[in-house]
Amino acid sequence: MNLNIGINLNETITDAVVDQLIECDPSLAERSREDIPRTCTANRILAAIGALTSLPVFLKIKDFVDRNLLEESDPSMLNRGMFVPLYRDTEQIYIAVANPWDPTGEDTFSQQFPDLEVTKILAPVAEISQVIETVSRTTGPSQSELDAIEVENSDDEITDFNVTEKHAEPLAQLVAKIVSDGVKDRASDIHIKCDKDRVHYSYRIDGDMGEKYEIPIKLKDRIDAFLLNLMGLPPEERAKRPGISGRFTVNYLRRSIDMRFERHRTYRGYHVTMRILDKSHFEAKLGVGSLAFDSATLFELEKVMAIPAGIIVMSGPTGSGKSTTLNAMLRELNRPEDIILTLENPVEDEIQGVLHCDIKPNEFNPMIASFMRSDPDIILMGEVRDLDSAELAIEAAITGHKVLTTIHCPRASQIIERFEQLGIERWKVAQTLKAACAQRLIKLLCPYCKIKKTGLTEREIRKFNLDDEWRDTPIYQRNNDGCGECGGRGYLGRSALLEIIPITPEWSDQLSKGVISPYELELAVRKEGILPSLRKSGLQIVKEGRSDLEALRKIIDMSATE
Template sequence: MFFMRLGRMLLQDKIITQQQLDAALKRQREVGGRIGTNLIEMGFINEKTLTEYLSKHFEVPSVMLSELTIDRSILDLIPQELATKYEAIPFKREGKILHVAMANPKDVFAIDALRFATGFEIKPYVATERSIKKFLEEHYKSKALEDEVMEEIGAEDELEVVKEEKEEETTSELAAMVESGPVVQYVNQLLKAAVKERTSDIHIEPYEKSVRVRFRIDGVLHEMKPPPMKMFKAVVSRLKVMAKLKIQEKRFPQDGRFEARIDGKRVDFRISTVPTLFGEKVALRILDRSQVSLNLRDLGFEEQPLNHLLRALKNPFGIILVTGPTGSGKTTTLYASLNEINDPEINITTAEDPVEFSIMGINQLQVNESIGLTFASALRAYLRQDPDVIMVGEIRDKETTEIAIRASLTGHLVLSTVHTNSAAATITRLVNMGVEPFLIASTLILVVSQRLVRKICPHCKAPLKINEDDLKKYGFEPERFKDKQLFHGLGCDKCRKTGYAGRIGIYEVLPVTKKIRDLILDRATDIEIEKAAVEEGMITLREAGILKVLRGETDIFDVAKETTLR
């Protein structure tokens, strides 16, 4: 590649040590791959540093493939065989020039072959072998999955849509058209593939000359090969028919739901359509009860925070709040909490938007703001239903907060969610909404702040070597990891080459003690409240993540991404 081997060059420039080079060479002899790939996977150098280094020595521009969203029409300009053979990824086209990421941008034979195959002048950029291989594997696996789906279109493969008791008739000609044929088969296979891949959301997005389909798996979007452009409108119409939406209405957003039986289990789909410049964008939320545990002990709580929550749930009155960003598992925590106290002797009611799962023994209400059924009005109605426990999907305004406080003061246990970044910030948020501090201090029992981190894939889990500078860069104290073995996932077929499989929660649980109540009454800042809580033993989100890193459940990269150092 260079006149001097890469490993020696990195050593000479003091980017790695002799010990690191020896270890990487030993691993290279055992598992193969280029020395740069082995150095990255052992944690001795990061992707960006190596890419910039290669750019400097090749004297060509560099590109970070992980930071790009590449149109599939560009990717398809280089056939799979050539892309794999020459480790080349096209990422941009300008007139007759094709910009290509290459592991060896000085390979004139490769450049000539690509020029001949594509008809474009090739402008090479350098990228690491590891990033190119990862990109190739992810792109062609998603392409293979879609090809498999398309092959099965037309085969006898029915997916049963679970009918509701009252079913409206659809007379639209378009609805009749999409009830049969390859469109039905494509949609069925798309939904089945999404459930099989543990997808939480499906995105179907129209553009001027193409369609994009993406699956959100473990919180990260993965692009799939889309249906033909000519099939797009029929696919959207088929999904709208399944959800009993108005297929003629394309000017306004619509929301709906449907259930389907997939591999013997009932799966709930929530659909949202939004008009965009080139057609309707569709988002499908998949609610697969078999993938969700409603046992608090399975969610990832550390022992001490879990005990705090279990004690709080035994209170006959008061407020318990769960906070975190969208998609952080708040509803699952609320459901698991209700499941913990679900008993024939207790009357439990909920007001949700939407109701994600039905739970036997719990009275669940779907909020519908279009007819005036808001969280606040649902709460007022429930107070006349002799409840013991009330769960409100979200506290969004002062009115809902005041009714929740009134409910707790009159002998009810209230559970709800708030959108804030930490447990302590939840308290100051309530004050900023105009709630009197004495009301918060007298009713709030406990606050749970949470995030979801990805679990390391057990099939490709490997030791991670990382230096002190990189630990500091990610906001960690090196001493915390001294003499500790850390792990990461190398990426394999089982995990779509991501190194991760599934997610688990990390939790920050703040009990409202006498000291915290005094701070609330004094209108203390969230920083002051958090400091006092930590002094009383609260485990922060960052610390909860570190504990999982030390146990080998996740890696420092995902914990750094999901938590902030305060």
């Protein structure tokens, strides 16, 4: 049994932690013991460990760290034991540890400061890793080292690429720096592009592309071959395929991070996009962190998840967090008594107890029959993109399965029309669809440097179709210069906005008979005033001072009223 908090504990300790969770919340006793860690947040589990060991828990430690003490410590040792020093006085030295049963931290500082008592506090693994990152830096090769690289293709094999250790080969060190900087800055993607006379890379952070960093043009083919080698592909594959999809794993401060790789040919060379699938700094759990939806939306989502059969569809543009939300739902639905199968290309988030199938486009039709004969209870399809995948979703729902999937369309109500465009009859969609959802990711203002504003101008109120109350509503806006905490961006992180249209039996019947259109259904849901739209949820976040209208207008059409 895994507690999913970033550290490995033996069975005896794990059982004791689960017992402590049940003692704090007796309602958990109704679930199986294997299921309890999946339903509890990492912070809740950490609190149980704190109660078990009588240690205080600090969820945020960055502001308490003595920089001089930290810089005197060996980052590799801190990383191995997952601990950091916090503060030292004349009698004690305080350290933050992720695993209170690991003596490495206590032994290290007992030897270094024999006259001081070592006092431990508990902190999350992600928080400790973030502190270690500040003193563990991957440096790039010098210009002279890059100039000295031979440009012939290399056949060196790299099976386990560590991006935080020093590499003897300058090219390997360059790629290590590119990847490690992206992970450290919480980038979602790394882009490498070829222009006429240069190659450059850049990062997408919180949805925006950042500064471009140049690479010597002569290394264009060597970097390309190096990245293909990480996936175990020979350089010759470049000429055989117009597009190459794959994945590889990097090691970053003792944790494995999956990198999803996409490469396609361009007029001047190639364009590589590497998606960083680092789950360590956020929890894909409904109601927590970036998935902390409003109470009405969360309750409705729980209601449709409880329906035994039918389709739940998540719509939105690329990069709007659809897959993350579906995987969070899958974690909630994951029970030992159910068989859960996924059809994905590629698999983005592996969940313990779920059978993931990484399926290629040309394998879809042959896999369907075998897939359905596996007797699954719940099916997750990565995306409905053509008639075959749409028919599979419909047939699976009709035959009593619960189906979770995504589709590309602007509004939740347009999901029905999108299925029709793919060739599915309206009545089939209406009878099987249980919830039509739309999601967007909104950038959050940096809490350290955001600027307060007394209200909106008349022009802004008219521009965004807002009520007059916004004229005197105090809000916040982005600091264009940013600060050290946000890297000068003015934004720090993103949060999901979710709009859900539940398809009740009554509305299903009306849709089947053509009594109402999908858009009229959306208006009927809004008229009830219970479930908020994307616009309403976004404005609420702006009113709370967590984001601004500039960020909201980039993801939602603000020209229309409710």
